[in-house]
Amino acid sequence: MRYRTIGTDPATRREVSVLSLGAMLFGTATDEATSYAILDRYVEAGGTFIDTSDNYAFWQNGGQGGESEELLGRWRRSRGVGDEIVIATKLGARPLAPGTSYVDNPEGLSAKVIRESAERSRERLGMDRLHLLYAHIEDRTVPLEETVTAFAELVAEGTVGLLGASNHRAWRVERARVLAAAAGLPGYEVLQYHHSYLQRRFDLPSELDPDGDLGAVGPDLASYLRAEPQLTLVAYSPLIRGGYTRADRLGPAYDLPSTLGRLAALREVAAETGATVNQVVLAWLMGGDVPAIPLVGASSVAQLDESLAAVDLELTAEQRDRLDQSR
Template sequence: MKKIEIQHTDLQIAPINFGGNVFGWTLDEQKSFEMLDKFVGAGFNFIDTADTYSWWVNGTGGQSEEIIGKWLKSRGNRQNIVIATKVGSETKEHGYDISRKHILKSADESLRRLGVDHIDLYYTHFDDNITPVEETLSAYADLIKAGKVRYIAASNLSPARLTESFDVAEKNGLPKYVALQPHYNLVERTGFETDYAGLVEKYGLSVFPYWSLAAGFLTGKYRTEADFDKTARGGGIRKYFDAKGKAVLKALDVISEKHGTKQATVALAWLLAKPLITAPIVSATSERQLDTLCAAPALKLDTEDIELLNEVSK
């Protein structure tokens, strides 16, 4: 599969980013290994996780990184895999924290759990809106200098703090974020397109959208109010089942039938057709789901398809 380069780096990735939030949560270690093997076997190499996945299980997290670390060791393929993890998320033990002390401690803990000597892409997961930007970037500079981190990225930073980060980095010779992980999909367009797209272009950021399938809504499996009661995610995605959401699902039905593929594949192909999008983040808990997601890069939507999806998702 043709690889693309994360901007301002030498990291080569295939255009789907496997979301590791399911490892140690809805997938046990054995099933996680099976999903990772199939993902890599299909030609992909980019894995996303966080130090706090899955804190909602045990209150602290770390399970996802540990499983990925065990898989890397057992397969002996670290040199072929691009690993992204994150720091700063909230848990039962602490609030959002991107202080120097927390970053340095968390990076060492992530390295230990992953069983690697460096993290390819290290994200500010959430902004505490307290720590001075210079303190955060200086901590990352030390990690990069020590060889523990290669590049840094941002997720869930306000446009103002993201802009400030670049200004401070430029002024003080500190590392700059090379990528952004925003919330973006067919039913969640406004935030990214209004507040972040311009900054992505200005700073030349690669973009890895999370919740690319709107927590499963864009798979098309939720068609009645009763369907939302059958899943733990139902309460969080019922909000999409309005006139706009129904129109998006109808368009996905039409286009997926036209191309002989799945609705989720079409939703991801729409993202990949966007010039600013590099690699959507997706999770899968079965081989069938993974096949659907991995088919997206090969699906080339035509102008009519894209215009229809753009119109119904406004």
């Protein structure tokens, strides 16, 4: 395993593995025994960065979520896991009532919600301090100053370490960071967005954003990350839910002239290296000009092992250039 440091403050920064494990479906679609086996294998391989959320996975049973955090809490206790394994969770997108969702009825990012939801996450996870806490989605109904201050208070109290944001527009992230810096408060240092090798369209509406430009790394966010190298990018859905091996799963967001050429380049490099296409994608992300920490999901140990092998895959400069230039 390889590692990198996230965060800049010596009091909260952490060294984490360059590959993160997503626990979104643990405790719902992925049963407890399988979830434990995947988690055990990840730690055995040197993995130290696990991701969840307080709303995972509400859509599986029409509830409000929390099953993933609860399972991780049970696994931590059963294995004697402590702060050596960094747990990241999120708040803001938990449905306020069963049968609703973050689209029509999210908990939001008020000071009250941030404090109460963070406390519930700590209880489910069995942790005194959340290592990394994300604002999961934007909340335009609450002044940004209130959200920034509420997160900072948890850091000051020692119940939260690092702060992050997911699915926010780049200007909202920057505005929050400016407000925090001006007040001498900790701000967002880790950004979690959908990011992968294939280029995608940003003109299609989604649940999160009718304008279609929210939730994924586009030109604006990529430029922002290059200008702010102290920020860490965590890339969720890096393998596009199996889209690199099942083209029918790519969907209209990847209906671009560049798709066929980039898929062909991936297959060429995979053949040259003896790796799978998925492994080439993960290696490309980890070593890019904006190096990302891929956040991979797995429903079996075999799936996880494929992703873990990408950590040791070194792409040559020529291979990277060929992948980057493919159209």
